[in-house]
Amino acid sequence: MATTFIHPLTGFVEKTFVITEFELRKLRHDFTELVTRALQPALWLLVFGQVFSRSGMMHTGNVPYLDFIAPGILAQSVLFVAIFYGINVIWERDLGIVQKFLASPTPRAALVLGKGFSAGIRTLSQAAVVYALSLLLGVKLDWSPLALLNVFLIVILAATLFSTFSLIIACIVKTRERFMGVGQVLTMPLFFASNAIYPTTIMPGWLKVISHLNPLTYVVDGLRTCMLSGSTSSFGLGIDYAVIIVTTIILVLIGARLYPHLAT
């Protein structure tokens, strides 16, 4: 038995990345899901985006509607991929994988956060798809390294946030059928009560309040600020990051408390 002393924090970070590695190795053997997932943002940008752009119904100020919606669609596809991530956990529970991980000395929060990060890295392919389509549609993108780095970070953090939220739901409902139901119910309100496809300024007052409590709104704002050339943030990039990071930390802590319930 290995008895070497490992500092808790180093141990936690290491274990988190081992769990991320575990998830990403699966992707290496089968990456068809990355291809099928590319379809959804393509439909939203090419069909929905083009049609509404022509209609001239959306008032997005100086920014053309297609430019406005591109970061929103990226945020949306991050949300859609991440929110159903919890189903994997239920699948792993029906097998004995969750039990085996929980019987190992791995910190619970590392199990949860590691899975979250892997969801984050998986969704980076969606960013590549949205960038390619935006280029095709003539969206004015900001290609500076700092902007790209910010988009990279926001996508990973946002996917970690929503996949951890999804994991919490999985820990509560525990069955695939119930999970799918709850997942469907949550996705659309999160999406529509955000600034992804229309500005919050045209929302009725009550919806505007809800949208300001919705972390997706801050993800979209952060992405819009960094992706588009010459775009300004509604809340400030610092606030966007703060809301995303604090929400993620809270969710990871809740997830770490609930995750062991899957083994019972």
Place this chain on the structure above:
Amino acid sequence: MSDIVLDLQKLTRRFGNFTAVDSLTLSVNAGEVFGLLGSNGAGKTTTIKMLTTLLPPSSGEARVAGFSITDQAVDVRRSIGYVPQAVSVDGSLTGYENLLIFAKLYDLPRGEQQARIREALEFMDLTAEGGRLVSQYSGGMVRRLEIAQSTLHRPRVLFLDEPTVGLDPIARDAVWKHLVDLRANYGTTLFFTTHYLEEAESHCDRIAIMHLGQLDALGTTKELETSLGGGAHTLSEVFVHYAGTALESGGTFRDVSAERATAQRLG
């Protein structure tokens, strides 16, 4: 006196009004092969879940490898290996990758990881299959990989919940051959549950029979066979005497469907 690695004192688990494990007291010596028998729903899996720290006890206490399951859970986890009844390796990874992840999770020194994985694959007769995806493995190979994965860190106690469920007799023999070797080479204590009485009879040093959450009988096969009085009885007769017939209990819908799903995946 032998070194005691498992010490259960009035270990109890209740789910609402239902008592799944009722004041279980027993101890297991280092290097012993200990079988926990009982019909479905007798409390065997709940007992293993408490000893592997997956489920907190409602009352009572247990020490595993000298550590308390309630106060020193992480130390317990470092000292044990666990092979759940359901399939616990990932089919979308290779055998090697499944072992690599656990070598890292159990903090095996980086320089030793490769040698330890090679040795584990060799020990379980899986060297040629290490690079193949686990989804292409046979049921017996999956179980052997799971045992390799759970013993990479050389645990003092290995818990196995129905290790041979769903396997054909040849695969079952192969699994047992490796488990026996594991004990012989590393002195690993084996604590397992099974429905197969002949397995318990041929491999266990001692057997405990549980019924409705309680310990009904405990001893070597010989002791149990003579315990009923009136001459020797078969283990099967002893089992029916203590555990009743399977029809009387039978476990929950979830227990039964989990067991069948495992058998289907491995078979």
